[in-house]
Amino acid sequence: MKELFPAKQVIGFVASLVLTAIALLVYFTDMTFTVGMTILLATAFIQAFLQIVVFMHAGESKDGKAIYTNILYAVVIALVTVFGTLLILLWDM
Amino acid sequence: MEFLERFAIPHPSPAIYASMVAIALVSIGILAGLTYFKKWGYLWREWLTTVDHKKIGIMYLVSALLMLFRGGADAIMMRAQLSAPDMKLLDAQHYNEIFTTHGVVMIIFMAMPFIFAFMNLIVPLQIGARDVAFPRLNALSFWLFFAGAMLFNISFVIGGSPDAGWTSYFPLAGNDFSESVGTNYYMLAIQISGIGSLMTGINMCTTILKMRAPGMTLMKMPMFTWSAFIANVIIVFAFPVLTVALLMGTTDRLFATNFFTTDNGGMDMLWANFFWIWGHPEVYILILPAFGLYSEIISTFSKRNLYGYSSMVWSMVLISLLSFLVWTHHFFTMGQGALTNSIFSITTMAIAVPTGVKIFNWLFTMWKGKIRFTVPMLYSVAFIPLFTIGGVTGVMLAMSAADYQYHNTMFLVAHFHNTIIPGVVFAMLAGLTFYWPKFFGFILNEKIGKVTFWLLTVGFVLAFFPMYITGLDGQARRMYTYSEATGFGALNMLSFAGAALMAIGFVTIVYNIYYSFKNSSRDIGSDPWDARSLEWATHTPVPEYNFARTPQISSSETFWDSKKNGHELFKGEIEEIHMPNNSGIPFVMGMIFFVAGFSFIFALWVPAVISLIGIFICMAMRSFEKDHGRHISVKEIIETEEKLGGAK
Ligand code: HEM
Ligand SMILES: [Cu+2]
Numbered sequence: 001m002k003e004l005f006p007a008k009q010v011i012g013f014v015a016s017l018v019l020t021a022i023a024l025l026v027y028f029t030d031m032t033f034t035v036g037m038t039i040l041l042a043t044a045f046i047q048a049f050l051q052i053v054v055f056m057h058a059g060e061s062k063d064g065k066a067i068y069t070n071i072l073y074a075v076v077i078a079l080v081t082v083f084g085t086l087l088i089l090l091w092d093m
Numbered sequence: 094m095e096f097l098e099r100f101a102i103p104h105p106s107p108a109i110y111a112s113m114v115a116i117a118l119v120s121i122g123i124l125a126g127l128t129y130f131k132k133w134g135y136l137w138r139e140w141l142t143t144v145d146h147k148k149i150g151i152m153y154l155v156s157a158l159l160m161l162f163r164g165g166a167d168a169i170m171m172r173a174q175l176s177a178p179d180m181k182l183l184d185a186q187h188y189n190e191i192f193t194t195h196g197v198v199m200i201i202f203m204a205m206p207f208i209f210a211f212m213n214l215i216v217p218l219q220i221g222a223r224d225v226a227f228p229r230l231n232a233l234s235f236w237l238f239f240a241g242a243m244l245f246n247i248s249f250v251i252g253g254s255p256d257a258g259w260t261s262y263f264p265l266a267g268n269d270f271s272e273s274v275g276t277n278y279y280m281l282a283i284q285i286s287g288i289g290s291l292m293t294g295i296n297m298c299t300t301i302l303k304m305r306a307p308g309m310t311l312m313k314m315p316m317f318t319w320s321a322f323i324a325n326v327i328i329v330f331a332f333p334v335l336t337v338a339l340l341m342g343t344t345d346r347l348f349a350t351n352f353f354t355t356d357n358g359g360m361d362m363l364w365a366n367f368f369w370i371w372g373h374p375e376v377y378i379l380i381l382p383a384f385g386l387y388s389e390i391i392s393t394f395s396k397r398n399l400y401g402y403s404s405m406v407w408s409m410v411l412i413s414l415l416s417f418l419v420w421t422h423h424f425f426t427m428g429q430g431a432l433t434n435s436i437f438s439i440t441t442m443a444i445a446v447p448t449g450v451k452i453f454n455w456l457f458t459m460w461k462g463k464i465r466f467t468v469p470m471l472y473s474v475a476f477i478p479l480f481t482i483g484g485v486t487g488v489m490l491a492m493s494a495a496d497y498q499y500h501n502t503m504f505l506v507a508h509f510h511n512t513i514i515p516g517v518v519f520a521m522l523a524g525l526t527f528y529w530p531k532f533f534g535f536i537l538n539e540k541i542g543k544v545t546f547w548l549l550t551v552g553f554v555l556a557f558f559p560m561y562i563t564g565l566d567g568q569a570r571r572m573y574t575y576s577e578a579t580g581f582g583a584l585n586m587l588s589f590a591g592a593a594l595m596a597i598g599f600v601t602i603v604y605n606i607y608y609s610f611k612n613s614s615r616d617i618g619s620d621p622w623d624a625r626s627l628e629w630a631t632h633t634p635v636p637e638y639n640f641a642r643t644p645q646i647s648s649s650e651t652f653w654d655s656k657k658n659g660h661e662l663f664k665g666e667i668e669e670i671h672m673p674n675n676s677g678i679p680f681v682m683g684m685i686f687f688v689a690g691f692s693f694i695f696a697l698w699v700p701a702v703i704s705l706i707g708i709f710i711c712m713a714m715r716s717f718e719k720d721h722g723r724h725i726s727v728k729e730i731i732e733t734e735e736k737l738g739g740a741k
Contacts, residue, residue, distance in 0.1 A: 066302070077330050077417050085366055088421055092430040 012054035019043045019050070099695055103253045103273045104186045113250045142675040144228035145637055149235050150213030151532065154525070156242060157207040161599065163246065164203050167195035169596050172556070176589035178577040188573030189256040190275070194249065196259025200375070201283055202242045204513070205290060207521045208382040209238070212297055212321045214528060218628035218635065219315045221306025221644040226299040228673040229715075234289040234296065236683025241286025244690045248278040252695065255279040258571065260372070261342070263353035263364040268346055277694040280343040285686050287335055294328030297321060306627075308646035312406070315626040315649050316392075316399055320385025323409045324378045327416060331374035338367035347696060362427060369420035377416040380512070381409060383520030384451060387473045390527055391455050393624045394470040395462025398650055401454040408447035415444045425493040426500050434493035441491035445484055452481060467622070468542035472523035475550050476515045483511030486561070501571070504564025507557045514553050522549075522602070530621045534634050535613035541605040548598030555591025559584035619738070625653040630662055632737035638670045638725060641734050667734075670725045682711045 023043045026036040052058045058067045102109060127133055140148060170191055174183045183191065213231070217224055225231050248254045255275035257266040266276045301322045305314070314322070341352040342364065351359035392399040399405065421429070421437035455477060464470065486508040490499050499505055522545075530536045560568075563581045575581050619633040630652045631640050642663045647654045654660035685707045692701035 063302075073326075074330065076414075080417060081334070081370055084418075084421070085363075085370075088366060088429045088433055089360065089362060092433040093428065 008054060012050055016047060016050055019047045099274070100251050102250065104190075106187065109249060116247075116250060137677075138675070141680045142232075142677045144224070144232045144673050144675055144679075146213045146217050146224050146228065146231060147532065147635055147637075149231055150210045150215075152235055153206040153210035153213060153238075156239065157203050157210055157521070158602075160198050160203040160206070160242065164195050164198040165596060165599055167191045167198065169592055171195065172589045172592040174573060175575075175585050177586060178575055178579070178582045180574060183573060185573045186256065189258075189571070190249065190254035192571055193255050193258050193261075193275075193279075194245070197245060197255070197279065197283065199513075200259065200379075201286060202238075202245065204379045204517050204521075205286075206238060206242075207517075208324070208379060209234075209290075209293055211317070211382060211386065211521075211524050211528070212293070212325075214532060215628055216297065216300065216318055216321050217304075218631065218639055219318045219626055220301065220304060220309060221627055221640060221646065222300065222304040223639050223670065224673060225296050226304055227296050229676055229679060230292055230296050232676070232679035233682060234293040236679045237289030237292070237686055238286040240683045240687040240690065241282045241284075241289070244285065244687055244694075245278060245282035248275060248282075252278070260365070260368055262368075263342070263345075263361040264355050266342065266346075266364070267354055267361075268349075274694050277343070277346055280339050280346065281690040281693050284336065284339045284343070285690050287332055287339070290328055291332040291336065294325045294332065297325040298329060301325075306644050306646050309651075312403065313646055313649050313651075315628075316388035316402070316405060317382070317385035317626075319406055320381045320383075320388070320409060323413045324381040327374045327378050327381075327413050330417070331371045331378070334367055335371035335375075338364060338371070341367075343693070347693065362424075365424050365427065366420075369423040370417075372423065373420045374416045376509075376512075377412055379517045381412070383517045384409070386520045386524040386527070387455065387476060389624075389626065390469045390473050390523055391458050393527075393622055394465045394467055394473075395459045396465075396623075397458055397462040398625070398653075399454070400457035400460075401450075402649060404450055405454055408450045411447045412444060415440060415447070419444060422491055422493070422496075425496045431493075438491055438493045442488055445488050448484055452477060467526075468537070468539055468546060469523040469527040471543065471546045472519040472526075475546070476519050476523075479515035479519075479550075479553070480512060483508060483516065486511060499564065501569060502564035503560040503568045503570055506570050507560035507564060510553075510557050510560075514557070519549070527622065530617055531619075531628065531633055531635065534617070535609055535615055536617060536621055537605050538609045538613065541601060541608060545598050545601045545605065548594050548601065552591045552594030552596075552598055556588050556595060557591070559588050559591075620652075625650040627651050630655065632734075634737075636733050636737060638672060638730070641667050641670075641730050667727055667730050669727055670730060671722055672725060673722045674720055676720075678711055678715055682708060685711065 020043075023040055026039050031039075052071070058064065058071070061067075127136065140152065143149065170183065171188065174180050174188060213225070253273040253275045255261065255271075255278055256273075257271050257276055257279070261276060261279055264270060266279075301314070301318060341350070344350040345352050345354065345359075351357040353359055353361050353364045355361050388399055388405065418440040419437055421433060422441045425434050425437075455473075459474075466474075486504070490496055490505065490508055526537050526542055563584050564570075566579075566581070568575060568579070568581050575585075617633070619631065620629045622629075626649065627644060627646070630644060640663070642665060644651065644662050645660075645664055647660045651660065651662065655662040685704050689701055689704035689708065692698070692704060
C-alpha cells in the first residue's frame with residue numbers, strides 16, 4: 001500500500017494550498033505594507049520551489065544535478081542583479 | 094505626400110543622398126544578376142532554406158565581414174573629422190549619428206555574428222555531432238539577426254540614424270531629446286537580433302551538453318567548445334535583461350510609458366543600470382570564444398598540448414560569474430556613493446586575475462614549443478602583449494576614484510579598442526585564416542596574409558595609443574571637434590594615419606580571398622596545418638553529415654592521438670544517417686520580423702498587427718507540421734566518402 005500512495009505529491013498539494021491561503025491572508029487582514037510584502041515574497045519563493053521539485057520533477061532524471069546547478073546560478077544572478085540595483089539606485093544614492 | 098514625409102531624413106547631406114542612390118543601384122543589380130544567371134532556385138534551396146550548421150556559419154561569416162566594412166566606413170569618417178582641429182567634414186549631428194551606428198554595428202552586427210559564425214562552423218565538428226540540437230531554430234536565429242542588421246542599416250537613408258550613442262542613455266534617448274525615429278531603429282533592430290542571439294544561446298548550450306560523441310566527457314572537450322559553452326551560458330543569463338530593457342525603452346518612446354523618463358515616477362538611470370547588467374557580460378560573450386580560438390591556434394602552431402587545461406576551464410567559469418558582478422564600473426561617475434563604487438572597483442579588479450591565468454597558460458604553451466609563424470599564429474602572438482596592455486588600462490579604469498579623471502575621455506576609447514581589436518577582431522581574423530581551408534578547400538595566401546597582419550597591427554598601435562595620451566590630457570570622447578589651442582592636433586593626425594593603415598589592411602583581406610580563390614592549390618588534404626582536435630578529422634570540404642561514423646573520443650586532442658598514438662577514431666560499420674529537412678519558415682519569419690520592426694519604428698499600426706499575426710501563424714505551422722527528417726542511405730554515404738578521398 002505504501003508504494004501506491006503518492007505521499008510526496010499529496011503533501012506537496014496540501015502544502016501549496018496552505019501557502020496560497022497564507023498569501024490570501026495578506027489581502028483579507030489589515031497589516032503594514034512591509035509585513036504584507038515579506039509574507040508574499042516568502043510564500044511565493046517557497047511555492048515556486050515546491051512546484052519545481054514536486055510537480056515538475058526536477059532532480060528525478062539523470063541530469064538532476066545540472067538542473068539544480070542551473071537554478072542556483074539563475075537565482076544567484078537574479079539576486080545580485082536585484083540587490084545590486086537597489087544598492088546603486090536607492091540605498092547608496 | 095504627408096504619409097511619405099515621415100520617411101524623410103531629418104538631417105540630410107549630399108553623401109547620404111549619394112548612398113541612397115548607391116544602395117538602390119546595388120540592390121537592383123543583385124536582383125537583376127540573380128535573375129539573369131538563374132540563381133534564384135539555387136539561392137533558395139542551398140542557402141535561404143538551409144538548416145545545415147556549416148552553411149549557416151558561412152552566412153554569419155559573410156554578414157560579419159560586410160558589417161565590418163560598414164562599421165569601418167563609419168570609423169574612418171570619424172577619424173578623418175578629428176584628424177585636425179576645427180575640421181568641417183562632418184557637423185555635430187552627423188558625427189553623433191556616425192559614432193552611434195559605428196558602435197552598434199561593430200558590437201551587435203559584426204562581433205556577434207563573427208563569434209556565432211565560428212560557433213556554428215566549429216562546435217558540432219569539435220564534439221563529433223551531425224548538427225546543432227535544434228537545426229531549424231538555428232536557421233531562425235540567423236534570419237532574425239539578419240533582419241535586425243538590415244533594419245538597422247537602412248536607418249540612415251529612411252527616417253534618420255539613431256544618434257544617442259551605442260549605450261543610448263535616457264533621458265537623451267527619450268522622445269524629448271531624440272525626436273526622430275532613429276532611436277526607434279536602435280530599440281527594435283537590436284531587439285530582433287537579440288532574440289536570435291538568445292535562441293542561439295539555448296541551442297548551443299543544449300548541443301554541447303547533449304550531443305557530444307561517446308567518450309567526450311566535459312573535461313575532454315576541446316577548448317574552443319568550452320569557451321563557446323561558457324559564452325552561451327552568459328548569453329542565456331544576460332540577454333533577457335537587454336530584451337526587457339529594450340522593450341521598456343520602446344514603450345517609453347512609442348506608447349508614452351514612463352520607465353526611463355525624468356518625471357512621472359520614471360527613473361532615467363535605470364536604463365544605464367539595465368544596459369550594463371547586459372553590457373558587461375556582453376564583452377565577455379565576445380572575448381571568451383576569441384580566447385577559445387587563440388587556444389586552438391596557439392597549441393596547434395606550438396606543436397604542444399594546451400598548458401593548464403583545467404585552469405583554463407576554471408578561469409572561464411569564474412569569469413562567467415564575475416562578469417555579472419561588475420557592471421557599475423561603467424557609471425562610477427553617475428552619483429552613487431563611495432561604498433557602492435568601492436565594491437564594484439574590487440570585483441572589477443578581480444576579473445583581471447582569471448584573465449591573467451589564461452595569459453600565462455598561453456605563454457607556457459609556447460614555452461619550448463616548436464613555433465610556426467603562420468598568419469593565425471602571428472595574430473595570436475601579437476594578441477598577448479597588446480591585450481595585456483588593454484587589461485592593465487582596464488584595471489586603471491576600475492579604480493573608481495581615478496575613473497572620474499578617465500571616464501568619457503579618449504582614454505576609455507583607447508582601453509576598449511585595445512581589448513576588442515587585438516582580443517576579438519584579431520581572433521576572428523586568425524580563426525578565419527585557420528579554418529578557411531576546412532570550409533572552402535584552399536589556404537589563404539600567407540604572404541598577403543602577413544602584409545594584412547602588419548598593416549593591422551601597426552595601424553592599430555598608431556591609431557589607438559595616441560588616444561591614451563590625449564585622453565589623459567582631457568580630450569573628450571563623442572566630441573566632433575576640438576580647438577587648435579588644445580594641442581591635440583598632431584596626435585589625432587597620427588591616429589588618422591593608423592586608421593587609414595587599418596582600412597588598407599581590411600581591403601587586403603578581400604583581395605587575399607580573391608587572389609587565393611584564383612591561385613591557391615586545391616590539393617591540401619583534410620589537415621593542412623597538422624592540427625590536433627576533432628574538427629580536422631573529417632574530410633575537406635566537410636560532407637553534410639560531418640562524420641560518416643561517430644568518432645570515439647580519447648582526450649581533448651583526440652585527432653592528435655589518432656595520428657600519433659594509434660587511437661582508433663572511427664570504429665564499426667557505416668550506418669544510415671538521420672538528417673533534418675530544410676525549411677523556408679525561418680527565412681519567412683525573419684522577413685516578417687523585419688516588416689514588423691519597420692512598422693513599429695514608424696508607428697504604422699495596421700502592418701504591425703498584421704505582421705505580428707503572421708509570426709504567430711508561422712509558429713503554429715511549425716507546431717502542427719509533421720517533419721521526421723530524412724535518411725541518407727549507406728550507399729550514398731559510401732559514394733560520398735569515396736569521392737572525398739576514401740572512407741575514414
Ligand atoms: C582586465 C579586464 C578588464 C577590465 C578591468 C575592464 C575595465 C573597464 C572599465 C572600468 C570600463 C569603464 C570605464 C569608463 O567608462 O570610464 C570599461 C569600459 C569598456 N570595456 Fe573594459 N575592462 C576589461 C576588459 C574588457 C574586455 C575584454 C572588453 C571587450 C572585449 C572590454 C570592453 C569594454 C568596453 C566596450 C567598454 C566601454 C563601453 C562604453 O562606455 O561605451 N573590456 N572597461
Ligand atoms: Cu565592463
